[in-house]
Amino acid sequence: MNLEAAKLVFYEESYELLAAMEAALLAVENAAGPERGEHLNAMFRAAHTIKGSAGLFGLNDIVAFTHLCESVLDKAREGELAITTPLIELLFTCRDHIGSMVDAVRCGVEAPDSGALGTQLKSYLVDSAPVVPTPAAAAMVVKQEQTGPRVEVESGGDHVVSSDHWHISLRFGVDVLRNGMDPISFIRYLASLGRIVYLTTLYDGLPNPEEMDPESCYLGFEIEFQAAPNVDKLTIENVFEFIRDDSKVRILPPHAHIAEYIRLIKDMPEGMSRLGEILVRGGALTPMELDEVLGIQRENAGAGEHRPLGTLLVEERLAPPQAVAAALDKQREHAAQKTREHRVVRVDATRLDALIDLVGELVISGAAAQLSASRSGDSALIETIASLGELVERIRDEALSLRMVPVGEIFSRFPRVVRDASRELGKDIQLELAGEETELDKSMVDKLADPLVHLVRNAIDHGIEGSDARRNLGKADYGTVWLNAYHESGSVVIEVGDDGGGMDRQRIRNRAVERGLIQADEVLNDQQVLQLVFEPGFSTAETVTNLSGRGVGMDVVKRNIEALKGNIEIDSVAGEGTIVRLRVPLTLAIIDGFRVGVGQVSFVIPLDMVLECLDLPTDRGSSQQHYLNLRGEVLPYLPLRELFEVDAPAPARQSVVVVQYGSQRAGLVVDNLEGELQAVIKPLGQLFRGVRGLAGSTILGSGAVALILDVPDLINRAAKNERRKVALIAAREARHPAMREEDRP
Amino acid sequence: MVEPVEQPQYLTFRLGTETYALEILHIKEIIEYGGLTEVPLMPRFLRGVINLRGAVVPVIDLAVRFGRPATTIGKRSCIVIVEVQYGDDWHDLGVIVDAVDEVLDLPPEAIEPAPAFGAQLRAEFIRGMGKISGRFVIVLALEHVLSIDEMAELAGSSESLHPES
Numbered sequence: 001m002n003l004e005a006a007k008l009v010f011y012e013e014s015y016e017l018l019a020a021m022e023a024a025l026l027a028v029e030n031a032a033g034p035e036r037g038e039h040l041n042a043m044f045r046a047a048h049t050i051k052g053s054a055g056l057f058g059l060n061d062i063v064a065f066t067h068l069c070e071s072v073l074d075k076a077r078e079g080e081l082a083i084t085t086p087l088i089e090l091l092f093t094c095r096d097h098i099g100s101m102v103d104a105v106r107c108g109v110e111a112p113d114s115g116a117l118g119t120q121l122k123s124y125l126v127d128s129a130p131v132v133p134t135p136a137a138a139a140m141v142v143k144q145e146q147t148g149p150r151v152e153v154e155s156g157g158d159h160v161v162s163s164d165h166w167h168i169s170l171r172f173g174v175d176v177l178r179n180g181m182d183p184i185s186f187i188r189y190l191a192s193l194g195r196i197v198y199l200t201t202l203y204d205g206l207p208n209p210e211e212m213d214p215e216s217c218y219l220g221f222e223i224e225f226q227a228a229p230n231v232d233k234l235t236i237e238n239v240f241e242f243i244r245d246d247s248k249v250r251i252l253p254p255h256a257h258i259a260e261y262i263r264l265i266k267d268m269p270e271g272m273s274r275l276g277e278i279l280v281r282g283g284a285l286t287p288m289e290l291d292e293v294l295g296i297q298r299e300n301a302g303a304g305e306h307r308p309l310g311t312l313l314v315e316e317r318l319a320p321p322q323a324v325a326a327a328l329d330k331q332r333e334h335a336a337q338k339t340r341e342h343r344v345v346r347v348d349a350t351r352l353d354a355l356i357d358l359v360g361e362l363v364i365s366g367a368a369a370q371l372s373a374s375r376s377g378d379s380a381l382i383e384t385i386a387s388l389g390e391l392v393e394r395i396r397d398e399a400l401s402l403r404m405v406p407v408g409e410i411f412s413r414f415p416r417v418v419r420d421a422s423r424e425l426g427k428d429i430q431l432e433l434a435g436e437e438t439e440l441d442k443s444m445v446d447k448l449a450d451p452l453v454h455l456v457r458n459a460i461d462h463g464i465e466g467s468d469a470r471r472n473l474g475k476a477d478y479g480t481v482w483l484n485a486y487h488e489s490g491s492v493v494i495e496v497g498d499d500g501g502g503m504d505r506q507r508i509r510n511r512a513v514e515r516g517l518i519q520a521d522e523v524l525n526d527q528q529v530l531q532l533v534f535e536p537g538f539s540t541a542e543t544v545t546n547l548s549g550r551g552v553g554m555d556v557v558k559r560n561i562e563a564l565k566g567n568i569e570i571d572s573v574a575g576e577g578t579i580v581r582l583r584v585p586l587t588l589a590i591i592d593g594f595r596v597g598v599g600q601v602s603f604v605i606p607l608d609m610v611l612e613c614l615d616l617p618t619d620r621g622s623s624q625q626h627y628l629n630l631r632g633e634v635l636p637y638l639p640l641r642e643l644f645e646v647d648a649p650a651p652a653r654q655s656v657v658v659v660q661y662g663s664q665r666a667g668l669v670v671d672n673l674e675g676e677l678q679a680v681i682k683p684l685g686q687l688f689r690g691v692r693g694l695a696g697s698t699i700l701g702s703g704a705v706a707l708i709l710d711v712p713d714l715i716n717r718a719a720k721n722e723r724r725k726v727a728l729i730a731a732r733e734a735r736h737p738a739m740r741e742e743d744r745p
Numbered sequence: 746m747v748e749p750v751e752q753p754q755y756l757t758f759r760l761g762t763e764t765y766a767l768e769i770l771h772i773k774e775i776i777e778y779g780g781l782t783e784v785p786l787m788p789r790f791l792r793g794v795i796n797l798r799g800a801v802v803p804v805i806d807l808a809v810r811f812g813r814p815a816t817t818i819g820k821r822s823c824i825v826i827v828e829v830q831y832g833d834d835w836h837d838l839g840v841i842v843d844a845v846d847e848v849l850d851l852p853p854e855a856i857e858p859a860p861a862f863g864a865q866l867r868a869e870f871i872r873g874m875g876k877i878s879g880r881f882v883i884v885l886a887l888e889h890v891l892s893i894d895e896m897a898e899l900a901g902s903s904e905s906l907h908p909e910s
Contacts, residue, residue, distance in 0.1 A: 601782070601785065602782075644786060645786060683801075684784070686893050686897055687791070687838070687896055688897070690897055690898070690900050691784070693786075697801045699799065703780060705782035706782065
């Protein structure tokens with residue numbers, strides 16, 4: 001993997017972690033007590049990982065800044081820093097700042113200045129620092145000095161406070177003297193490594209004088225030891241190497257060292273999963289101590305009780321509890337990392353696209369093979385090809401599902417959007433999310449995010465009333481905005497709803513007339529009036545706020561959705577709220593289609609939209625009226641022959657394909673029904689960008705190209721045209737009442 | 746070592762009774778005419794689309810684009826696949842011609858500037874007049890002849906799903 005590719009992974013990972021940080025921040029804001037701790041931990045881990053990865057690429061700005069964030073977070077999770085609103089606010093800003101720093105690296109521009117934010121963060125670090133450093137606070141101090149030489153940490157001199165001494169407990173074995181060892185020589189040797197500050201001799205072990213064996217050693221010592229620089233736990237332990245086997249030696253490091261251990265443990269590379277290993281690597285435990293405690297653990301296990309290593313280490317006073325806690329954290333982090341690795345494989349999107357293209361080719365060749373097989377009449381071949389076809393279909397579905405992501409990926413950003421918007425506008429807003437697991441194409445997800453953000457902000461800004469107004473209307477003080485996603489006949493529907501004031505039709509109309517978008521006397525149905533808000537340059541907001549109301553946006557939203565072959569519906573009840581419904585196709589790549597023929601031309605209708613097929617009744621009365629009776633319901637129909645100006649004469653028997661899109665149903669009149677197929681959607685290209693009623697093309701098994709119908713567009717267009725036509729005729733009738741429609745030129 | 750001088754090569758082809766030349770750099774391949782699918786409601790110069798090894802490629806009737814009667818398909822009819830740049834991408838387009846003649850070298854000095862009138866063709870379509878054994882052929886300016894923007898606009902405006910308009 002080259003550096004650029006690795007960097008891409010870094011960006012991706014950073015965005016994910018930033019998203020996690022944001023989620024955790026929001027949770028901290030709303031949680032209390034122990035839950036908070038967990039979220040703070042999550043945030044800390046995210047910051048820590050970003051820092052580590054940024055360090056790999058030498059992105060020192062990011063390292064320095066995230067380090068500050070991390071320090072503040074660490075202090076917060078240790079409970080030394082009260083979680084206040086300003087702090088949360090600051091952390092939000094910091095998160096965004098890290099995001100923009102990553103963006104800056106990605107785009108190769110200069111990173112934004114982090115000076116001011118850094119100072120703010122530092123003030124949190126300094127303000128509440130206690131005079132006597134507690135272990136965790138000491139950790140903070142050490143961490144701040146991380147960039148400096150490490151010796152600083154250990155150089156104590158005479159200025160250190162008393163807790164900065166090693167504490168050594170010695171319990172000599174009974175046979176030490178008999179083995180030719182003199183306890184005092186060890187203590188003397190120890191003194192050569194530093195200064196023995198204080199020594200207590202313990203003689204509790206002495207038996208009654210008459211029982212005392214002069215050749216046995218009964219003494220113990222508690223030593224406060226001031227180590228020389230560069231003396232670590234292992235060196236001290238080596239002093240007692242010869243008596244380790246039958247004596248008890250406990251070496252407790254000074255607090256500053258504990259902090260150092262914690263730092264070392266935290267900065268360790270990923271990949272270690274065993275607690276003891278982590279502690280030994282961090283220097284908090286020596287390999288011999290580890291062996292010893294593992295021995296104890298085995299004994300215990302033999303006695304039928306299992307005790308975790310961490311507990312034993314603390315009980316046996318082999319390792320400081322803080323260091324064990326840090327190591328346990330590390331272990332958990334590792335475990336989390338490991339499960340993530342198992343769940344997710346990162347694949348370059350272009351490779352995925354290439355795969356899907358190939359599957360598309362496979363589907364086309366498969367159809368061709370099926371065609372030749374059925375022509376050959378060889379039943380064995382037909383059977384083989386059919387089972388091959390089934391496999392191809394499954395491969396297609398699997399390949400397409402690789403691109404599917406849950407819509408929750410977009411939804412997860414909304415708590416923040418809503419929070420920020422409600423702060424800014426001083427409205428109390430509650431966000432409800434539903435249907436996060438609904439899946440849609442990854443490329444779609446990226447393009448839906450911005451329109452949705454716009455719609456949500458719009459709902460908060462214009463939809464939800466102020467809390468006074470709400471109270472007067474007898475509504476809850478807080479407004480509710482919700483996002484909901486679900487599948488519906490081959491489309492994904494995403495709703496943005498609010499329980500606000502609803503849309504004022506009269507105001508929309510007036511505004512549209514004012515802006516010259518419609519004539520004052522134009523007859524529009526309800527949906528059409530509502531749709532006016534999507535016209536370019538339309539904005540009814542009486543006050544222009546920072547968020548919306550600048551007259552840009554809604555039309556952009558509509559354009560973006562239409563570019564995805566989707567559409568927008570609005571449902572609005574005055575006083576009760578508004579629902580904006582976005583409907584986009586499930587995927588842009590391969591669909592199940594239903595093939596129909598008109599004259600020589602083949603058309604493909606997305607199968608999800610097809611409800612049923614029937615014969616076009618011959619006794620349908622007036623040819624002017626395009627509707628028929630479908631089991632008692634009125635079904636309008638569109639003759640594709642007329643619509644697409646196909647020259648060939650109509651056959652005696654025509655069929656109707658009943659299609660449904662959203663709440664609308666219609667029939668499409670075709671010459672013949674040619675059956676189902678898998679259609680790989682091929683865009684028609686720039687040259688056909690103005691074409692209407694066609695969603696693209698596909699290649700049939702025979703190698704010929706068939707056109708895919710854009711059913712929603714056909715239905716909407718037909719409805720629009722008919723209204724125009726009727727209005728036109730009505731207007732003409734008003735002028736020339738005698739003229740009949742048939743006589744029109 | 747002397748770099749070989751880049752000698753531009755041209756493909757000559759026939760449309761009706763006229764001969765045109767196109768710089769060979771634009772040309773990807775020449776295929777037999779066939780397998781065309783008409784796209785309804787398109788202007789006449791947009792004959793339809795073909796399947797070129799899995800890609801859907803639009804096919805243009807140059808004769809119509811030049812204001813002549815539509816090409817009738819004969820035994821020697823071909824589709825010349827050319828590459829046209831649009832934005833940052835290259836698009837494949839097919840052009841129906843009555844017959845392709847030959848590939849020949851035309852040094853820059855053998856190309857005369859376009860006449861002010863007389864070619865019965867929009868002036869910007871003509872890059873110049875190539876002199877081939879005493880005859881002139883029109884060397885086409887592909888970027889104008891197959892301007893995607895202009896053609897897409899024509900295609901968009903000719904759609905008539907509004908029977909009344």
